[in-house]
Amino acid sequence: MRYSGLKVFTEGLLGNRGWKPVWRDPAPKASYDAVIIGGGGHGLATAYYLAKNHGLTNIAVLEKGYLGSGNIGRNTTIVRANYFLPGNSEFYSHSMKLWEGLEADLNYNVMHSQRGLINLFHSDGQRDAFARRGNAMINQGDDAILLDRDGVRELLPYLDFDNTRFPIYGGLLHPRGGTARHDAVAWGYARAADRRGVDLIQNCEVTGIDIANGRVTGVQTTRGAIRAAKVGMVVAGRSSQVAAMAGLRLPIESHILQAFVTEGLKPVIDHVISFGMGHFYISQSDKGGLVFGGDLDFYASYAARGNLPMVEHVMEAGMTLMPMIGRARVLRSWGGIMDMTPDGSPIIDKTPIDGLFIDAGWNYGGFKAVPASGFCMAHLMATGTSHPVAARFKLNRFATGHILDEEGTGSQHNLH
């Protein structure tokens, strides 16, 4: 069933009785060409691009809960391509291009909205670092504009320019940055993958990975054994547990990142605003809620919930930067489980076990990466070689010292 405005209209006239299920609910087959563990954004995108780009349709996505039950539905929905290190730069740039065609590609409105993202800076030194970043973005073929204080004031007149603790020197505007509706991304990829014949199997938890003579042969699940010559682990948030089934110990520590949404408000914030000095970023959803977040709670956790110190810190940052949001009320908070790698960059690579692939370590930036992550993971699983834009996301880069540390805080878990 193809979605369109006309279809919505005709269905409306007919009492909306004709809408069909967005995906089938197949029972798992005994064997597939490839299985993907994890029905989140990255796993569903991997399945979609395996089918679309590589013609692999005898594949399944195994999801222990419901599709999109992980971080794809627990984030602040920001889409950007503003990285500066070679390795990250080309990857996120590629992702942005996929985002820009995603609705047409999936025939699903993921509400990708290029509202513009502004990273504020508060000293000459920060300006220089953002200038380096902005130039890297332009060199990559993406867009960036360096705003001075007045330029920021023109776009964001409601910031506290007079009393905030860290005066606003300017900002780096990334016009193509923005947001998308997070759940819709999972559903859009799921529906499109299903339409290409991919089996999406929910409530199917992988309990073991079968390996013989150094090769993967399939997986054990709560719904029976499934044979497959290729297995992709795409389970950020649970990567260490799933990899452990294959005897692997990963360079990953799991952390909590909280985010918040307020009650609905009439439009008041048009852009995505990022306030580095306060680890605070905010945008307003189409429904009207202010969606914002901060830094990690900063202790290893799988609890998917956080504590007050970071909650309060985030609110305090909001109050020093833009006290006009003071009377908005926080409606809901949540925590996502972040796969934190030592250097803050992801892993899309083969493992030492033949046929077993890993897509993990998305840190706190996985949402915007979903299209390129699926694209590159599909390329890797289908061809056995890394896609050029993901070539530096190697599992062994920590051993070799080819670090991708955008933040520069250190490529150790304890230095995030």
Place this chain on the structure above:
Amino acid sequence: MRIDSKGRIDRSRPLTFVFDGTSYAGFKGDTLASALMANNVRVVGRSFKYHRPRGILTAGSEEPNALVEVLGPSNQTPNTRATMQELFEGLVARSQNRWPSLGLDLLEVNDLAAPFLSAGFYYKTFMWPRRLWEGLYEPLIRRAAGLGRLSGKHDEGTYEKAWAHCDLLVIGAGPAGLMAALTAARAGVDVILCDESSEPGGRLLSDEGAIDGLPAADWVAGVLAEMASLPNLRLMTRTTVTGAYDDGTFGALERVGLHRRPRPNLPRECFWRIVAKRSILAAGALERAIAFENNDRPGVMMASALSTYLNRYGVVPGKRIALFANTDSARNTARSLMAAGVEVAAIIDPREDAAEEPGTTVHRGAVVARARGRMGLREITIRKGASETRLSVDCLGVSGGWNPTLHLTCHMNGRPRWSADLAAFVPNDGAIPGMLVAGAANGSFSTHGCLAAGAEAARASLAALGMAAPMAALPQAEDAPYAIAPLWQVPTKKRAWLDFANDVTTKDVALSAQEGFTSVEHMKRYTTQGMAPDQGKNSNVAALAVLADATGRGIPETGTTTFRPPFAPVSIAAMGAGGRGAGFAPQRFLTSDRASRDRHAPMIEAGLWYRPSYFPKPGETTWRESCDREVMMVRSSVGVTDVSTLGKIDIQGPDAGRFLDFVYTNTFSTLPVGRVRYGLMLREDGHVLDDGTCARLGETHWLMTTTTAAAGLVMRHLDFVHQAFCADWQVRFTSVTEGWAQFAVAGPRARDLITSALGRAPGLPFMGCSDVTVQGIAGRLFRISFSGEEGYEIAVPTRYGEALFRDLIARAETMGGGPYGMEALNVLRIEKGFITHAEIHGRTTACDIGMEKMVSAKKDCIGKAAAARPGMTGPEREQLVGLKPLTDSPITAGAHLFAQGAELTRENSAGYVTSVGYSPLLKSHLALAFLKNGRARHGETIRLVDRLRDIDVLCSVTGPVFHDPEGEKLRA
């Protein structure tokens, strides 16, 4: 309409207030909702999506409809629940989410278009043409969505945060909470009792029950009187416990000033962090609705809310009322209304065995099929079997049973379980460590049950605290059994509302199931059920039941509902109290701060510190003029600058040298007493952590300096290395950063200035140090330089800092010198090729900055092993170089470097500029930069391109040291 004899309002204190421009009268003790009801205002809001007229549904914080903007003298507060906003003289409120007015809202056209606006319709359309999404569709959607408005002005209100600690926190002051708190407080433990309402009592104030033969409200008054005499009990009204967090920590929001006329310094709200050894959740239960056609019409409301409005506020919303209920609790409402002289036209009870009710007609085995009356209920249709009859009423009280208010028990991932008896979710034991749930929150709905459960929970909590609690006689109260015939929806082909606030109907839930969104989480996210300001408090369980129906599963198999903090929405300003303006982070001031400001130096942030940017002289109009002068002053005579922001760590002990050898890449243990050495410190991952000097003050006494930015980081690092790896070594250290004020004196006449200040020649070799007496004060002198000139740093205890700074400057000025600021300091260090965190930005190795020889081969040190990885060295990495433009052009930090003729792409970027400055000495802009294989490329010409600022300049690549590369001036 007021009922004269009823209510707890103070009729001796009339108040006036304004709603949507019209002035009304109310009384002290009213809420905005009750006062509007008394004035027969029926429509108070518009719904989110269809913009349908809406009236008051509830009497609590769960209200989904009656959300208004409250206007203060300088700002407005959107989405205020009229049911929680207490009336005060002069209150001004305004309806929201309507245009142009509440009575005529043009967006009500959405209601006619409802067939095309079904659940998730927006995922299926607005995709073509793509550019119209940002240009047209999305702006329209955004404008139509949203509820109230923020003004866009800074919130200048006062907010507070506070801590409280107690043995036992009791959440909710209804019968269970009062009994629990009283029992515990009588036993002597510290108790905090919080209640969301302005007045403790819970449903005892709303329902006309009796306790120990007294009207329940009188019993409450007695309990409160006793509580007031107990110093170990703190009663916090208007305080909503919003979240349960780890280790007995709770968040709570107190409405301190929202119920009063605003006045300066009166906090609007206070956000409490309550730490409790034990807790009891006695938050009661929330009545739930039944979905039927047009059940959202103004005048359809919760039956229990009718009781509350009658008994607490002396007001009823209609003259002729019907009740639609599947439990007995609504019978109390009917009796109260009839006793107050209000006509109860009918009770519609779906239970076939429902009892008769004197004074009214009971329609047994019947349901309400639909409501009519767009701007206010006029009529309901009663359906029994196949027959339908119409009944004219202007108000309908609905009760679909009760849901325990168990939200807090879900905050730490606890999941409730389904109770078939109660047709409701009840909390599981132990969901929050240390918390017991008592009374209606635990599914115990009778007054007796609540009192008994409260007392029992208190005794159990006391036992856990190691206290014995005497058994006390329980007050006598009703103990009626709870009998419910579950009824979630009355079948209809039209729309029947579940989530009033988000306009989610039973059709939407059915469509969600039809489209395969059968998981409860999918249904919620697809339909937006439960995501409105009430967070599904009124509707989640019913929606789950409707989904279960649609998918042919039972409720427990369909899933559970869960809740995340906060229980009720909390303003950002309250949780962010203290963050406004400078409050967000500490401010650190130098001892010379006042002296610098006296000289009109602009003070700029350096981390948490404020440092002088430059010291303008009369006639100087730009910072560059001042900066150039200060640079030349240092190069030609002498300059003074405050360097106290550098971290200073005092290290002592026989193993101190050994310890320094371990944390620095180079060797310190061999340094003679009275000498200073530059040191490089790595992180264990092999990258540069920090650099600085370390002085050996005595055989076992050292003083380490760190950069300003890394002072705290290095202290933490040293503590870790010591305690984790060599705790048995005899070394101790402490930060003395704030104990010393330290000033750099640099320039060809630096020695003269020091001689003048000390009254004797310093007599120090380059990189020497000694104790000195500065005008009678014991201080320290170091001969070190960050400028390339002969330089000293002189340190005195902090309290003498300002005096010494003023003294040094006065002396310098007699020599043609003076103070210099951060701008000049930066130029001086660039001329000399000294690095800062612009260069050691966390991704830099010793090799990158040309210091690989400083990593001693003879010993282990932190970071040495990781620095040896193949990716950490080599010509493909960017190495520190100097750049000098070939023409007299400005250059910028953040620019990238390209080979001449190369296309400007990521692949061709050969490096980037980290620091720039104009050297008045060399009459040229200078830069430090990282360039691939840079050390082998000195003498090459490279293209510097800053596309953000349209700069494109050819530069020659040089070594990073532009001035005095042999260091002759330093050693003079």
Place this chain on the structure above:
Amino acid sequence: MRLTCPFCGPRDRREFHYYGAADYLNRPGPEAAASAWDDYLHNRDNPAGVTQDLWYHEQGCAAWLKVTRNTVTHEILAVDAVAGGAA
């Protein structure tokens, strides 16, 4: 979240700085193989359950602490000093 510092008593989480898994205590010797350093610095069990990690009482006594903790429930099972204590 609260930790009971063995020297200072129960304190709020905001007094402490977290420093990753207790693996960091087992620093390889200078001659150890590169793989041992890779494991030490990067690879982690990262359990969903009981773990041991390092916390620094930065706003208190500056003691480094080894905390035994459940990463799923956040329950604190033990707090020991890294230096000299039960560590």
